Amino acid sequence: MQNTPLWDGSIEVEVPSNYGNAANVRDVPDTQEVFLSIEGDKSIIFELLTLTEEVADRDAAQFYFQDLAEANDAQNHSQVLSVNVLTDNDMPHMPGVYKTMIVGRQAISKYKESARNIVDVYMCIIRLREQTTDIVITLNDPQVIHPESSSAPNAPQTASPSMLIFQHMLKTFNMKSLSLFG
Incomplete structure (x- = not known):
């Protein structure tokens, strides 16, 4: 894990060291920070x-x-596995705000292909009412890659501890400055 500044250092979080900043290879909207695994489609x-x-x-x-x-055209191909309200112990640097986490699974076709990949989705929502902002953190972890998918050559060869990684990211998520919100 490596300490990673988001939005010019307004937020810091530890991200796995095998993830690279997507902005180095493609356009990313100003409202997003995106990291791609070098080991598959995570x-x-x-x-x-x-x-x-x-x-x-x-x-x-x-x-x-x-x-x-x-957005993934998976409305009929998704399943919620768990929903939990997070405590300040789960996110110690974000006390006093509403935080929730959902874990689910979606069957997603990449590039609108007919082949659907089974992807575990870990999502946290942090509600900042005073800043009228929802921060949404999502980790996408493909579990089953359809053999006809364009992702098949990059299919992971081993299972990953994604829940532990996601929980660690939440524990280290730290708002350093509110200047991000104007």
Whole structure:
């Protein structure tokens, strides 16, 4: 794991050292920080989104998981495995704000191919009401790569401890400055 600054150091988090910054190889929106594993199609995405007022805190995890399923054209190919409210012990540098985590699975076709890959999705939502911002952290971990998928040549050869990695990232997630929010 390596300490990684996000948004010019406004946030710091430890990211696995085998993940590279996607901005080095493709355009990434200003509201995102994206990291790609050098070992397959795993990715970590940090997103700043306008807080959706009409979504209650208790429904935020389901809302964003479903939103991702729609973006992945996986509405009918997704399953929620667990939803938990996080404590300040889970994210010690983010005390006093609502934090929730959802773990699920989606069958996703890359580049709109017909072959669907089974991807475990680990997602955390941090609700910053004063900044009217939802921070969404997502780790995508392919579990089954369809042999006809364009991802097949990069299929992981060993299982990964993604839940432990994700929990470690949440524990080290640290807002250093609110200047990011204007």
